Amino acid sequence: MSAPSARMLSGPYYPRSFTILVIAAMGVLIVPLASGLINAVHVLQGVLDTQRQFTRDSLAVTRDVRQVVDSVSQLQRAAGQYHLLQDKEFGPALHARFDALQKQLAELEPRLSDPLARSTLATLRTRSLALYRTLQPGRFLDSERFHALDPAFDDLHVGAENLLHEADTAVEGELQVLEATVQATQQRLIALGLALIPLTLLLAAVFSWLINRPIKQLKASIQQLGQADLGPLPAISGPQDIVELGREMDWLRQRLQALEEQKLQFLRQVSHELKTPLASLREGVALLGDELAGSLNPRQRAIVTIMDTGSRDLQQRIEDLLRYGNLQDARPPAVPVALAEALASVLERQRLALEARRIVVETEFAAPAVLADRALLETVLDNLLSNAVKFSPDEGRILVRSEVADDAVVLWFCDQGEGIPEALRARVFEPFFQGPRQPASTVKGSGLGLSIVRESVLAAGGAIGIVDAPPWSTCFRLSLPLPP
Structure with a gap:
């Protein structure tokens, strides 16, 4: 198979590889988170440095001011020792205390940022200097002075x-300013985090869309193939490797389509090839039954009856194969068809089987007609009725009911058999499928009856499914177009 019929697009916003797309998505999502984290660390580091500097400065100022208080006391003590004791040996100590006080005041001045504290410091220096001029060593003061x-x-x-x-x-005051700065920084980080959340979610949504889009397209293609729809697949856009996978799926679709055509062609050829020798066989059985070749004893007549029954069953299976193959080719025109008339024709063909099993068919036609091909509708009713008779108990009941719902005719076909397990309901419409619960008293069929029903309903533009509707054990629900 060559180029696919479906469009395979590798968009300009897609990389060549799905892996690169995932890695790029993770990288882009990490960028705002990493930048926010780095910014937060930087801000917190600045706040921490400021707090450390503030702690060092405040401790140093407090220590130096307390030393000034102690130095004033020591200056007064040294002055008392010098003047009251009038001992020159205390003169150097007095001078040292004064120098120490002045040095402390000089070192403290640049650390004070408060204007009032700087003014008090200047006053303190002026007063200490004026007092020292009176107390400085060189002459003694008496006790009174x-x-x-x-x-x-x-x-x-x-x-x-x-x-x-x-x-x-x-x-x-500086501590309050620092607390305000910390609070402002906290609010800033919260605002940054709140801003990063929608940005990250937006980026995540964009990349989720970019990643999930080709995956959903592939899923749709797989589901289409799983439903035996071999039409063109949906367009697939994405990284180059995903597009290549889409091309492989379309190649698989074309292969399946070719195999389906070969299968239908084989069924038609085999069916036609079998009809000619079967017609000769049935003609020969009919001649024997009419005793044109001589009279038959009871044992010979029983054998002829078995041969006639077998040939009829074989003819029915061949006709099923032909009908199934023809349903794949074209959709017949639809006309309004009366349900009662179509069912009456089917009941007449099934009358012997119904009477032999004493099965009663109940009808409730709230919608009297459907839009369909008469032959297709009778095929649907005939196969559904045959299936219901096959699985119904003796003296059972079969319900055929119609109603109008959602601008369509809904047709119910229910019986009182053993029911169809939930796990097998999706497979009963597959060609040649036969469930494990086959009645022992009936001849084994070909497995095409319900497949023909589904194809006929689809050809009529409807749908079919199996639903639960107690007290009935099995109910087929068909929706067919409503006549204008």
Whole structure:
């Protein structure tokens, strides 16, 4: 087989390989998630660095301010030792305490960002310098003059305590700013995550469509072949390897179509080849039955009867083969057909079988006519009635009912046999299929009866299926076109 009749498209948005498509889908889906994760890590790292720097700065400021408070106390103690004891050996200690205080104030100044704290620091430096000019070593102060400086020392202590309080307040303010920054960062990350969710879902939907589209097309093609529909397959678009698979499926369809044509041709040829010798055989059996070759004793007549029955059964099977083959070729024209008349003709042909089994056929024709070919409709009714008689118990009932539903005529054919298992209902319409529950009292058929029914119904533009409708054990439900 050469080029397929179905369209096989490898779209411009498809890669050459299905595997590459899947890998590309996974890669594209990972990109927004990875970028969001990297961005989140970067933001969190920035917040963490800021928090670390804030912790170091706040601890350093608090430590230095507390050292200033201690240095003020140490300066007052050193001044007292020098002036009250009037001992020159304490002069270097006094000078060292003052230098240490000034150094601490100088180092603390650039770390303070609060204007009020910087102002308090400047006042503290000015007052400490003015006080040291009075206390500096070189001359001693008596007790009265030294104690007169207590308010100045108190001002230094108050200034140092104020500086400590203002530094703590500034740290708390910066902590609130940091908390606000962390909260804003958290909201930003949440917004980023919420933005990535629809983007990821959109990309997932796009790639799911790109991946599932050729798979659904292949599934539709497989289902079409499974339903014995050998027409052109649906168009398949996708990666190159999927398109190649579609071409192989179309090649398989063409092979099946060729085999089906060969099978039908073989059935027609065999059927026609068998009809000629069968006609001669039936003619010879008829001559023997008419005793044209001489009289027959009872045993010979029984043999002739068996031969006649066998030849008739063989003729019926050959006619079934011919009818099945002809149904594959063309659809006969449809005309309004009265159901009662068609069923009456079929009942007349089946009258002996019905009377022998004492089976009653009940009819309920709410829809009196259908749009179909008269011969095809009688073939459907005849095969369904034969099947129902075959599987019905003696003295059983068969229901034939029609109704109008969904702009079509629905025809029910029900019997009281053993029923058809659910697993076999899809196979009973296959050619030559015969279920395991075959009545022992009947002659084994060809397995084409229900296949002919299905092909006849499809040729009439209808549909057929098996449904449950208690108290009946088996019900065939046919839908046929409604007459205008």
